[in-house]
Amino acid sequence: xxxxxxxxxxxxxxxxxxxxxxxxxxxxxxxxxxxxxxxxxxxxxxxxxxxxxxxxxxxxxxxxxxxxxxxxxxxxxxxxxxxxxxxxxxxxxxxxxxxxxxxxxxxxxxxxxxxxxxxxxxxxxxxxxxxxxxxxxxxxxxxxxxxxxxxxxxxxxxxxxxxxxxxxxxxxxxxxxxxxxxxxxxxxxxxxxx
Amino acid sequence: xxxxxxxxxxxxxxxxxxxxxxxxxxxxxxxxxxxxxxxxxxxxxxxxxxxxxxxxxxxxxxxxxxxxxxxxxxxxxxxxxxxxxxxxxxxxxxxxxxxxxxxxxxxxxxxxxxxxxxxxxxxxxxxxxxxxxxxxxxxxxxxxxxxxxxxxxxxxxxxxxxxxxxxxxxxxxxxxxxxxxxxxxxxxxxxx
Numbered sequence: 001x002x003x004x005x006x007x008x009x010x011x012x013x014x015x016x017x018x019x020x021x022x023x024x025x026x027x028x029x030x031x032x033x034x035x036x037x038x039x040x041x042x043x044x045x046x047x048x049x050x051x052x053x054x055x056x057x058x059x060x061x062x063x064x065x066x067x068x069x070x071x072x073x074x075x076x077x078x079x080x081x082x083x084x085x086x087x088x089x090x091x092x093x094x095x096x097x098x099x100x101x102x103x104x105x106x107x108x109x110x111x112x113x114x115x116x117x118x119x120x121x122x123x124x125x126x127x128x129x130x131x132x133x134x135x136x137x138x139x140x141x142x143x144x145x146x147x148x149x150x151x152x153x154x155x156x157x158x159x160x161x162x163x164x165x166x167x168x169x170x171x172x173x174x175x176x177x178x179x180x181x182x183x184x185x186x187x188x189x190x191x192x193x194x
Numbered sequence: 195x196x197x198x199x200x201x202x203x204x205x206x207x208x209x210x211x212x213x214x215x216x217x218x219x220x221x222x223x224x225x226x227x228x229x230x231x232x233x234x235x236x237x238x239x240x241x242x243x244x245x246x247x248x249x250x251x252x253x254x255x256x257x258x259x260x261x262x263x264x265x266x267x268x269x270x271x272x273x274x275x276x277x278x279x280x281x282x283x284x285x286x287x288x289x290x291x292x293x294x295x296x297x298x299x300x301x302x303x304x305x306x307x308x309x310x311x312x313x314x315x316x317x318x319x320x321x322x323x324x325x326x327x328x329x330x331x332x333x334x335x336x337x338x339x340x341x342x343x344x345x346x347x348x349x350x351x352x353x354x355x356x357x358x359x360x361x362x363x364x365x366x367x368x369x370x371x372x373x374x375x376x377x378x379x380x381x382x383x384x385x386x
Contacts, residue, residue, distance in 0.1 A: 017261060024257045032252040046252050053260045130243035148209075149244045174205050181233075181240045 005069035013060050020060075024053050027070065030151060031077045037150075038081040038142045039088060040135035048084040052077035067160060074151070075161045078143055085139040126184070133183050141176035148173055195223055197230050204234050208241050287362040291355035329353060 003011075003019075005026070011019035031052055035045035056076050063072055134142050140162075147153040147161060159166045203220040206212040212220065224231045253259075333353070337343045 017264065020264075021257055021261055024260050028252055028256050028260075029249045032256070033247075033250040036250045037247070046256065049252060050256070050260050050263060054263050054265075057264055126239070127243040127246060130240055131247045134244065134247070145244060146247075149241060150247055173209075174202070177205060177208070177237060177241060178201075180244070181237050184240055184243075185236060 006065060009060060009063055009069055012057070013063075020057060023069075027073055028053075030070075031073065033150070034074070034077060034143070034146055035081045035084075037131075037134045037146050038078075038139050039085050041088060044084060044088050045081075048080050049077065051084075052080045055080065071153075071157050071160055074147070074153075075163070078147075078161055082139050082143065130180065130184050133180055136183065137176055137179055141172055141179060144169060144172040145176040145180070195219060197223075197227060200224075200227075200230055201233075204230075204237055207234075208238065283362040287358040288355070290361075291358040294354040294358070 003022075005023065008019045008023050008026075012023065028049065032045060032049040035049045035052070036042060039045045039048060052073070056073050059076070063069065134145060137145070143162060144158060147158045148155075153161065155166050155169050158164075158169045162169065164172070200220060200223045203212065203216050206216060207220060224234060337345070
């Protein structure tokens with residue numbers, strides 16, 4: 001029988017490790033994916049994801065059922081990942097500086113090459129490049145981008161997870177997309193746009 | 195409308211939060227601005243690529259590693275939560291300390307050879323008397339070395355409570371030692 005997250009949390013609170021193991025199995029892919037996309041390095045991401053689950057386990061008593069377990073878990077995971085990213089991403093400062101430049105620059109105007117890049121998204125190399133570039137963004141932007149587009153979280157949920165006002169969440173999302181687009185295009189060979 | 199003003203509308207469109215009026219403005223601009231048209235297409239492509247990002251799998255031993263790193267056993271004897279046991283031990287420890295303090299005079303007199311005590315009772319009480327005597331001697335020794343300390347009689351209640359808590363702690367550690375790992379190899383499928 002499939003138990004809900006909340007039922008598993010209740011069993012875990014009563015001390016069942018099997019129930020908690022099921023929660024880990026259920027959410028490990030999402031948490032690890034987020035960690036990987038924010039931190040960039042697989043080994044560090046795995047460690048951060050483990051830390052997130054252990055912190056969640058320690059804090060199970062504090063889980064209030066006014067939000068979904070996944071939202072609560074993602075909040076813990078995000079805190080761990082953002083802290084880890086600050087420690088491990090040696091180029092974080094330059095990324096931040098680059099983001100500031102991105103924000104102040106004018107919208108990108110692509111040269112007219114006669115053909116639309118509609119088929120870009122169909123190209124595997126373009127998609128892979130974009131996926132790799134997510135981790136090169138500022139961690140806070142990677143986080144918002146993933147929560148919105150990959151985890152399908154609403155603005156309200158992201159606001160709760162990252163403890164940010166909804167307006168800031170929207171602004172982060174705007175800047176994250178713009179920065180990602182700019183970097184993706186910078187990485188493309190000119191002929192790829194033709 | 196300028197291209198710069200159109201950009202936020204592109205993002206609203208991608209988020210699905212564009213109202214009809216704004217949609218009309220965006221569409222109108224895109225029909226005659228080739229640069230924005232291309233920009234919007236690339237932006238959509240990027241967002242689509244992000245949304246298509248495949249889930250990443252952690253190592254196969256991920257769950258085991260997490261469980262190995264979990265703090266102390268949650269259940270004692272497989273069913274009593276540790277925090278419940280701690281509460282019981284704490285209450286019992288405090289009660290023991292209080293009772294020992296309240297009846298300390300009677301207890302000590304009892305061990306000092308009340309005539310009606312039988313030989314068997316005296317024999318059973320002897321170890322306790324030995325402990326009490328040793329404790330008193332130690333307290334006297336401490337006071338001799340550190341004259342600022344209060345008289346032994348005033349220290350006795352504190353020592354009684356400390357002993358009770360210490361005994362409780364040892365008992366708890368012994369129980370922990372017998373705790374078996376509930377989850378040793380792989381998560382069972384009972385909840386999935």
